[in-house]
Amino acid sequence: MRALCWHGKSDIRCDTVPDPVIQNPHDAIIRVTSCAICGSDLHLMGGFVPSMKSGDILGHETMGEVVEVGSEVRKLKVGDRVVVPFTISCGECRMCRSGLFSCCERSNPAGAEQAKLVGYPTAGLFGYSHAYGGFSGGQAEYLRIPYADVGPIKVPNGLTDDQVLFLSDIFPTGYQAAEACNIQPGQTIAVFGCGPVGQFAIKSAFLLGAARVLAIDTVPERLALAERSGAETLDYEDADLQQKILAMTDGKGPDAVIEAVGLESHGPGGVIENLESTFTAMERPYALHQAILACRPGGTVSLPGVFINAVTVPMGAFVAKGLTMRTGQTHVQRYLEPLMKRIEAGEIDPSFVITHRIGLEEGPEAYKTFRDKKDGCIKVVIRPNG
Known part of the structure; x- marks a missing residue:
């Protein structure tokens, strides 16, 4: 598949990388229909975030269609349209049970190392360095979702990608x-x-x-x-x-x-x-x-x-x-349903921030446009699969 990858400070490339596969029975795979470049991604581009590795797939604002589910996934099925929170949370630890999903104690495989710096582990994040688990991001044609019954929210019929994509983060x-x-x-x-x-x-x-x-x-x-x-x-x-x-x-x-x-x-x-x-x-x-x-x-x-x-x-x-x-990092899962209801009720149309829509191959240049605040750029949405 094609994906936007980090290769060093100010070096973002559109690469061919292996397709994601189910690694755990609680995983799901989605075909990404929309993703976005976040201001936080610019911190990665600028070299501010340690523990990035050349070839890491970027992106944590993602949605798409479920194409495969693990044997233990109960809430999703192939064909569902879902928005994926940028926080990866287990749903069972004391932090998740308290609604503090971004402080999940279990989802970050690098949690022990992270705890040496901040005192405790916190949640893994998509596409945001190996300090947060080294999870591949969603600026790609496909994405693996760990703890798939905890994170993604199904998109009601009648709502477009542009209306719901930003439930993933911003x-x-x-x-x-x-x-x-x-x-x-x-x-x-x-x-x-x-x-x-x-x-x-x-x-x-x-x-x-x-x-x-x-x-x-x-x-x-x-x-x-x-x-x-x-x-x-x-x-x-x-x-x-x-x-x-x-x-x-x-x-x-x-x-x-x-x-x-x-x-x-x-x-x-x-x-x-x-x-x-x-x-x-x-x-x-x-x-x-x-x-x-x-x-x-x-x-x-x-x-x-x-x-x-x-x-x-x-x-x-x-x-x-x-x-x-x-x-704090956002406890995204806490807000998914109430904010989806606000969108459905017409109280807000989140697409108001979108200024640029591009394909995946245009991603590296769009990163520069967003960083430099050129061409009136406020928010870039990417359609990885056309």
Whole structure:
């Protein structure tokens, strides 16, 4: 089969690789009908994530048609259309039973090594390094799904791939980030970063009852899309950003702030930042700093953005204001059914973020377009099988 594979920093190729096979009686195989490039994939492309190996198949936003099931699979059958969560979870450990699917204790075969770094094992992830299990990703013609009775959700008749694909990651991720803010009627939420996750965080904040959303970015197309969702926008390169946030909230500040950027955020520039960006792989927590500064006293900072290594945090401001931080990989399985119902009810059409649709062979170039924010690119959907 053909698949998008990692071969080193900034080196993504469309390769011919072996087809996946059933390895465990709880596995299923799908023929991928749609997949997508995620902002998190750009961290892999940029060389920020350790334990990648040349030839690793990328991708963790995937859906398709079941073509084979293991002997112990009970909930799926050949021919079912399914969306696959990016988290691989066993469904039986204490974390899964608590609904903390991204903290699964069993699904990551590299869990013992991971625990040396973070204290405990967490869930395996599709296409996201050998620290998370070395599982092949879904930017391919076919995908093997471990624990197939736990992860995938069947797609109801009448819904298109474009409407449901993002249940695999970015819709639940944005929703969990907004839910973590404990939004009360009449509150104001700020969202740093208007990429795909930020766009779903904006939509989700309104779905959960926010009166206002302030969206902060600097890419015109992303700010325009945020405005179409009802957000009020600000440019993060503005030297007076904090003062403008205060002015827009009568000096009170946002009740919660969602930081949807992560480790590669940029500030207003300057010599040190430019050197860091050019010559190092240093994580740049500018957006996190600004989120902590922007949040009102007693508020919440919600952090769906990916970080890999240590970062500096203005802990004095965080403690002085009595803030709460909510973080974590998304517990996707928890949100699949309720968010599918919102799609069916017409409350949201997740396809609003799609700007580019391509075939698999165009993937390497599309990675560069997405990374460089060219051609108005916000979200790329791939049809691996035509």
